[in-house]
Amino acid sequence: MSELPQSWSLVQLGDLLNRIVGGGTPPKAVASYFDGPIPFMTVKDMNAARPSRTIDNISVEALAASSAKLIEKDTIVVATRMGLGKVVRPTVDVAINQDLKALFVNEAIERDFLEWWLRFSAKLIEQKGTGTTVKGITLDTLCSFEVPTPPLPEQRRIVAKMQSITAKSRRARDQLDHIPLLVDKYKQAVLAAAFRGDLTREWDDDSVTNEDHDAARMTLCAELKCRPWKVNKTQPEVRNAPARWRRCYVGQLVAHRSGIAFESKDFSASGTQVVRLGNLYQARLDLTRQPVFLANKEKYAPFSAKAGDILVSQTGTKYKRDYGHFVIVPEDTRLLVNQRVACLTPTKHLNAAFLLFFSQMNEFRDYFFSHETGGVSQGNVGLAGIMDAPLALPSRAEQDEIVCRIKLAYTAIDRLASEATSARRLNDRLYQTVLAKAFRGELVPQNPEDEPASVLLDRIRAERGAAPKAMRGRKAKAA
Secondary structure, eight states: OOOTTTTTTTEEEEGGEEEEEEEOOOOOOHHHHHHHEEEEGGGGGOSSSSSOSEEEEOOOOHHSSOOOOEEEOOOEEEESSSTTTTTEEESSSSEEEETEEEEEEEEEEETHHHHHHHHHHHHHHHHBBOOOOOOOOOHHHHHEEEEEOOHHHHHHHHHHHHHHHHHHHHHHHHHHHHHHHHHHHHHHHHHHHHHTTTGGTTTTOOOOHHHHHHHHHHHHHHHOOOOOOOOOOOOOOOHHHHHHEEEEEEEGEEEEOOOOOOOGEEEEESEEEOOOGGGGGGTTEESSSSEEEEOOGGGGGGGGEETOEEEEEEEETTTTOOOOOEEEOOOTEEEBBTTTEEEEETTTTOOHHHEEEEEESHHHHHHTTTTTTESSSSEEOOOOHHHHEEEEEEEHHHHHHHHHHHHHHHHHHHHHHHHHHHHHHHHHHHHHHHHHHHTTOSSSOOOOTTTOHHHHHHHHHHHHHHHHOOOOOOOOOOO
């Protein structure tokens, strides 16, 4: 640490405390001990700076029958085992277990100032932990940490400054944390405008007929040797789209193949990669996740996917909508499609990216998951949830233009999100920088009229030395 101001002192933590109180856990074999009114704090309850409740409560009898200690609210509590570096000040009286210590400060230091220092030093405290499975620190180690200690009036000025800065930082962080939600809303607004025709209002292209769609689909299915989807005979209903756009079903615009469960004997260390549900991760194709391969791709040629095809995950967690994502196979990529993954090959009249963006709309997601079946935890959606979805389709040229304009809008939105993420990281770094300045004596000006910390500490030590010690001896026998 750089040289401290003259009025500051580097003081061991133990010299700034009147006492340290540890806790314990009541016997868990007695169920009634964990059915009471007293909040029982463990490391699991230290996720907020000012916790007001705990996961467990204990009874008055449990407190009396164990080494658990009741700690007055607003006392600094630190973790000395498991969650090293965690610091809280409960807003209610709590009992603490053996992994926690309550620190009772003396008059040489402000409680708020010490709390700031403990938070600033969290990584240092964690580094001092020892142990193989669970790391902890001893009381001697805890007490030996050196705290840069300014005069009391300066401590109060530092605390006031930090509280002001923290309030501003918290407001900025809350606003930045809200941006990811806005990003989703902005993208949905862009998609809604695109599929209403708002992005291409100046277009007037009526060049593709439904017969063209059907002919292209039948030709494609013949080439891929796959059975055409049995298209719904009713007229698809799509509202809020231009009248010039053709109403159709997704199944009229693609040739489809469903994946299969490959024979285990055909798997090998290399060859053609199999795309599985785990590879369609968070709406993107991630082929690095537990890759598996098949050597004899010719045997499974009907289940292959090539560049430009669309893959759809059909199984996930029921009611969580964590699947049904469409991804486009990139250039120079050839895959084999595993079970519960659908492969769609667009006809010449469909831009694959147009269908991809359509699949991201809330309206399509609602339609897809209206077909969800499955057991308690696993959800499944059959091909009908994809192929029977109604769609308003512009000409191929207009699709290309819409895709281009959506991508431009997404680029701007993603840039905003990236800048927000960078600002969030910068905000966190600035917070640590301000703390570092505070404990170097650079955050607020020094006042030469302030009593140096060393003088106050010497007076406290003298008062302690002069205080009469408690008499020790045997208790008198009862008469």
